[in-house]
Amino acid sequence: MRPIPRDTAFDSSLDLLREGFPFILNRCRRYRTDIFQMRMLGLKTICLHGAEGAQLFYNDEYFARKGAIPKPVQKTLLGENGVQTLDDQQHRCRKAMFMSVMTRPSIQVLLDRLHEQWRRSVARWEGQQEVVLFEEVQDILCSGACAWAGVPLRQKNVRKRAADFATMVDAFGTMAPRHWRGRAARRRSEKWIMRVIDKVRRVEIIVPEGSPAYAVAFHRTPEGKPLSRHMAAVELINLIRPIVAIAWYITFAALALHEHPESRPRLLHEPGYLELFVQEVRRYYPFAPFLGARVRHDFEWQGYQFSKNTLVLLDVFGTNRDERQWQRPDDFWPDRFRNWQGSPFDFIPQGGGDFLTGHRCAGEWITIEVAKQAVQWLVNLAYEVPEQDLSFSLSRMPTFPRSKFIMRNVWRLDAPWQIETAGAAGAGGCPYHATRP
Numbered sequence: 174m175r176p177i178p179r180d181t182a183f184d185s186s187l188d189l190l191r192e193g194f195p196f197i198l199n200r201c202r203r204y205r206t207d208i209f210q211m212r213m214l215g216l217k218t219i220c221l222h223g224a225e226g227a228q229l230f231y232n233d234e235y236f237a238r239k240g241a242i243p244k245p246v247q248k249t250l251l252g253e254n255g256v257q258t259l260d261d262q263q264h265r266c267r268k269a270m271f272m273s274v275m276t277r278p279s280i281q282v283l284l285d286r287l288h289e290q291w292r293r294s295v296a297r298w299e300g301q302q303e304v305v306l307f308e309e310v311q312d313i314l315c316s317g318a319c320a321w322a323g324v325p326l327r328q329k330n331v332r333k334r335a336a337d338f339a340t341m342v343d344a345f346g347t348m349a350p351r352h353w354r355g356r357a358a359r360r361r362s363e364k365w366i367m368r369v370i371d372k373v374r375r376v377e378i379i380v381p382e383g384s385p386a387y388a389v390a391f392h393r394t395p396e397g398k399p400l401s402r403h404m405a406a407v408e409l410i411n412l413i414r415p416i417v418a419i420a421w422y423i424t425f426a427a428l429a430l431h432e433h434p435e436s437r438p439r440l441l442h443e444p445g446y447l448e449l450f451v452q453e454v455r456r457y458y459p460f461a462p463f464l465g466a467r468v469r470h471d472f473e474w475q476g477y478q479f480s481k482n483t484l485v486l487l488d489v490f491g492t493n494r495d496e497r498q499w500q501r502p503d504d505f506w507p508d509r510f511r512n513w514q515g516s517p518f519d520f521i522p523q524g525g526g527d528f529l530t531g532h533r534c535a536g537e538w539i540t541i542e543v544a545k546q547a548v549q550w551l552v553n554l555a556y557e558v559p560e561q562d563l564s565f566s567l568s569r570m571p572t573f574p575r576s577k578f579i580m581r582n583v584w585r586l587d588a589p590w591q592i593e594t595a596g597a598a599g600a601g602g603c604p605y606h607a608t609r610p
């Protein structure tokens with residue numbers, strides 16, 4: 174049996190808070206290993222890094238999610254006892270519900286709704302001196318996501334609801350006031366969405382069969398029961414809130430465009446480059462730092478002993494920057510994706526493994542397509558980027574450019590056809606297309 178390398182700190186919790194995203198990567202580089210153990214809040218925790226580590230982590234013979242997601246994260250970001258915490262048959266049945274709305278036609282409906290929101294917002298921005306992109310995009314995504322989901326949302330309430338969804342996302346990595354704001358935002362949102370679920374079930378709101386609200390409201394558990402109204406609200410929010418979270422990537426995409434202006438003409442004229450650009454945004458910019466699971470039963474891997482119930486963390490940030498896989502990992506370089514083979518374990522910004530049987534993000538295809546649509550809008554706009562603080566902290570989770578990306582004197586360039594034809598499904602080039610329904 175090989176001993177698992179140990180972090181030298183007696184308890185690593187404070188170092189994790191101080192270092193943030195690169196915490197696991199820093200130690201894997203320091204100890205020249207893909208695995209080490211540490212104490213976190215006094216408990217033994219094993220960290221895994223790299224594609225092989227991810228492949229192990231996603232083997233559900235060895236790992237379960239029950240008891241792996243801290244309550245503070247459930248009470249803000251995810252909701253309590255949602256799909257992320259389920260295992261085995263319960264998980265597969267719930268996950269099938271999520272994946273049932275991830276078809277090409279359904280994603281196209283979402284993109285059409287979002288296109289309308291982009292059009293309206295851009296028309297308004299043309300009359301404004303300044304635009305704070307991060308917040309504006311949250312509003313666009315929230316309106317479009319609710320329209321797609323079948324959740325009525327009046328224009329006057331968009332900012333309030335979008336801010337609540339964003340506040341839940343912003344709360345996941347902290348116990349500070351942000352956490353308490355996240356809990357309050359979740360309470361308000363769940364109350365609202367529970368009322369929507371009731372109305373859908375009583376057919377007071379008529380939603381198309383197959384729409385997200387329909388899929389959730391009328392879902393049956395493996396025991397043949399409907400979800401409780403609270404559970405249904407948690408899961409419907411699990412389809413809307415993460416669409417609002419794409420605002421993080423879109424804001425980073427705007428930053429990448431600003432810092433790499435040579436991308437702009439390529440995005441406008443080079444077929445396939447848009448997809449490479451968006452993939453690199455998801456690889457390069459930090460969002461999910463790591464994921465947790467618990468060991469189901471004692472087992473041995475590569476000579477290392479894993480004991481039942483131990484918490485194991487998979488390094489999401491560092492696996493996307495593993496230099497064995499990614500040449501010049503700390504450079505923003507979209508062309509790297511031309512040669513990427515599409516492994517489910519080496520590029521894991523939204524988790525790895527299988528969509529249907531595992532916990533890989535249900536909304537990864539949506540994220541790619543929605544981000545592509547946004548980048549198309551951005552390259553078809555002219556705007557100034559005034560002096561501002563565009564830096565972001567790697568110890569803040571989640572993180573975003575401090576100034577939230579301010580744009581001045583926005584106007585739409587005269588090539589709207591390029592946006593009108595931007596479609597979801599089948600836009601080509603994406604390694605995931607092979608596996609999309």
Ligand code: HEM
Pocket residue numbers: 256257258268271411412413415416418419420421422460461464522523524525531532533534535536537539540
């Ligand atoms: C900013 C974009 C997004 C990021 C960074 C992201 C990230 C993630 C991550 C890291 C996971 C956990 C994977 C695991 O536990 O192994 C996850 C799960 C999930 N995501 Fe996303 N996600 C995003 C967008 C979306 C969208 C747009 C949707 C739906 C519309 C969505 C729905 C879900 C669901 C339902 C799960 C739970 C899957 C399961 O437990 O089986 N996500 N996401």
